Amino acid sequence: MKKLILVSIIFCFMLISSKGFGHELLVLSGEKSQNSKRWEKEVLPEYKANNSGQNLPVKIVPVKGNFFPDWFAKVLDDGNVGEIIGTPTFLIWDPKEKKEVGRIEGYTQKSRFFSQLTEAIDLVKQGQHPGKREGSGGHRDEGSGSDQHMEEGSRGDHRMDEGSGGHREEGSGNKNNIMDHIYKTPEEAKKASQMLGLGGEIHTHETADGTIYMPGSTM
Structure with missing residues (x-):
């Protein structure tokens, strides 16, 4: 019961913080990522049903293996998004400037996610960039020592080629x-x-x- 109350308090605080925010929440969701699937099951339905889904609307960006959608690969190439090292990654997105202004990496549990999101929104409003990563490199897979670069792949997606070097x-x-x-x-x-x-x-x-x-x- 205490945990449910805590989640509700955090959620309500997030609603107040995000009102009139004018940004979007991009969720990079891995096709085989168990944590991505858990987030979609545990958080997404409640998020969409609440006002926060309107104040900070969510958009799922599917990541299939080493492939990003074309439009997302382009913003990576343009340097408007920092390096993506794994999924899920949650990007606070400025749709007018078409760039990342904050992020959360990884998912463990619902209450922690909402707490992190509230904190990230507050920092963005203060002109900071929470979770910022430099570079426009791709999703870094284990065992690739150098940054990966985006190249056009098959089926209209963009592919993340592994760099040379080891762990x-x-x-x-x-x-x-x-x-x-x-x-x-x-x-x-x-x-x-x-x-x-x-x-x-x-x-x-x-x-x-x-x-x-x-x-x-x-x-």
């Missing part, structure tokens, strides 16, 4: 750059999290090649 281990490059720490197991990610002073917190992303683990929280 970056601890100690390679700048150890304070979390993007240098993508792991195959939660144990490796937890160890890196402790090394980076993040208290052992980790989060996951669903990619075309499976689940990847990274140090730190999702925001």
Whole structure:
């Protein structure tokens, strides 16, 4: 009961924060991403039924394997969206400027998602860019050391080609750059999290090649 009340309070606060926001919520949903499917089942129906679905309307952007839709690949190429490393990724989108102004990465549970979204909206209103990632690179799959670039693929989609190079281990490059720490197991990610002073917190992303683990929280 307490959890339900907390979710309701967070949800109502989000409604107040997002009123008249004039932006959209783009949801990059992986075809084989279990967390994407969980979000659509646990959150989407309630989100659409509430006023927040009107104040910050949702648009699902399907990610099929290594393919983005053409229009989204173009905004990536234009540098209007930062690097996408996994799904689900939630982008606060400015439809007038046609660019990302904030984001949330990953999904764990409904109450946390609404809390993160409320915080992200508040930061955007303050002129900040929560969750910002540099570069217009594509979805980074496990085992690709360099950024991936978008090229036109088949069936009208755009394809994410893997770059060369292998998995970056601890100690390679700048150890304070979390993007240098993508792991195959939660144990490796937890160890890196402790090394980076993040208290052992980790989060996951669903990619075309499976689940990847990274140090730190999702925001």
